[in-house]
Amino acid sequence: MTGTPSPHTLRSQRFRRERQADWARLERLMDKVEKGSAAQLTDDEILAIPVLYRSTLSALSVARETSLDRGLVEFLETLSARAYFFVYGSRTTLQDRLASFFSNDWPASVRSLWRETLVSGALMLLGAFVAAWLVSIEPDWFYAFVPADLAGGRDPAASTETLRATLDGSEDQPGLSVFAAYLFTHNAQVAILAFALGFSLCVPTALLMLYNGTMLGAFFALFASRGLGVELGGWLLIHGVTELFAVTLAGAAGLKIGWAVAFPADRSRLDAAIAAGRTAAVAMGGVVVMLFVAGLLEGFGRQLIVDTGVRYAVAAFTGLVWTAYFYGPRGRTFRGL
Known part of the structure; x- marks a missing residue:
């Protein structure tokens, strides 16, 4: 018999469901950049990355403050770090x-x-x-x-x-x-x-x-x-x-x-x-x-x-x-x- 999910679990699931699409899009874009395809990004994709990055940072802050599940926090930390190096890091070649x-x-x-x-x-x-x-x-x-x-x-x-x-x-x-x-x-x-x-x-x-x-x-x-x-x-x-x-x-x-x-x-x-x-x-x-x-x-x-x-x-x-x-x-x- 399956027990009723706790309010904490429901809150975490709802939090993830509402923002999952943005995280998934940012993750796809970072995969594309890290595979050496940054030059193939469209103008819309380049403009979207900083917006998605700030949104992910905001979600990470909320996840930490409300003590959501540790796996979600670690995922957001990793995704934020990857996007940070694209947004603020040097992308010039030697x-x-x-x-x-x-x-x-x-x-x-x-x-x-x-x-x-x-x-x-x-x-x-x-x-x-x-x-x-x-x-x-x-x-x-x-x-x-x-x-x-x-x-x-x-x-x-x-x-x-x-x-x-x-x-x-x-x-x-x-x-x-x-x-x-x-x-x-x-x-x-x-x-x-x-x-x-x-x-x-x-x-x-x-x-x-x-x-x-x-x-x-x-x-x-x-x-x-x-x-x-x-x-x-x-x-x-x-x-x-x-x-x-x-x-x-x-x-x-x-x-x-x-x-x-x-x-x-x-x-x-x-x-x-x-x-x-x-x-x-x-x-x-x-x-x-x-x-x-x-x-x-x-x-x-x-x-x-x-x-x-x-x-x-x-x-x-x-x-x-x-x-x-x-x-x-x-x-x-x-x-x-």
């Missing part, structure tokens, strides 16, 4: 994300850092001028600015012919690909350090930019004193336009965060740092790409292209490309802050 990054986000973030970029570049130039002046007066200053392992025999003790030989691309290399990988790793470490030090109120980042400039200035003063300044310019700039621009942008990103921490205006320092970090992080993501390109130019192009005029032409071309890419007109703006 290809779309990369396209957006390169077409808009990265160049726009660099443009928003123009003040910091000017400061970072000015600090590097200041260091270069000071070091070049000191080395031109006393060559032994070279050793104070350039570590021996970085100099690689290119120091005041080397003969003019030895210095010239290091610029012509004919020096024996154990493997240009290995050399390029080493330079990429080294330059990436410098850029990341300049970015990371920005949290310390800009000062360490500023000092690093100055120091990088002193190494450049010391090298130029040494080679210029031997009548090799023009050749050195081609040797450096074929990769240096990209490499130094990347390091300058990394310094700018660090300065952006450091300035926000030091002068947060009407926000807390943490909130200011987070807001500045959104823009700086996008710029740093692109810096890694630039350093990779610079590593290839330094490890391959500089060794394979030995004509000074061609080196300057490549340097000018890369400068024009980066300038147009970053500062050319864009249809959209980056919302980093």
Whole structure:
């Protein structure tokens, strides 16, 4: 003999019966989306999903409050979670994300850092001028600015012919690909350090930019004193336009965060740092790409292209490309802050 259903069971059955059609429709749509057929959804179906999702959330809330059967609550929780990722989750593909990054986000973030970029570049130039002046007066200053392992025999003790030989691309290399990988790793470490030090109120980042400039200035003063300044310019700039621009942008990103921490205006320092970090992080993501390109130019192009005029032409071309890419007109703006 079958007993009479309890009021609680009847209430649960009635609750399910009144809304079952909407849940079933939402479940079918989610099955279609999850099987990779989201592109086949009609306009009406796409518009219906948010409505059905909110209706399901409302039903879930009622089911929880009135302690309806646990199986129904779990079903609604699962269905709501599936619909949530469609309504609020990102439906862009990796290809779309990369396209957006390169077409808009990265160049726009660099443009928003123009003040910091000017400061970072000015600090590097200041260091270069000071070091070049000191080395031109006393060559032994070279050793104070350039570590021996970085100099690689290119120091005041080397003969003019030895210095010239290091610029012509004919020096024996154990493997240009290995050399390029080493330079990429080294330059990436410098850029990341300049970015990371920005949290310390800009000062360490500023000092690093100055120091990088002193190494450049010391090298130029040494080679210029031997009548090799023009050749050195081609040797450096074929990769240096990209490499130094990347390091300058990394310094700018660090300065952006450091300035926000030091002068947060009407926000807390943490909130200011987070807001500045959104823009700086996008710029740093692109810096890694630039350093990779610079590593290839330094490890391959500089060794394979030995004509000074061609080196300057490549340097000018890369400068024009980066300038147009970053500062050319864009249809959209980056919302980093």
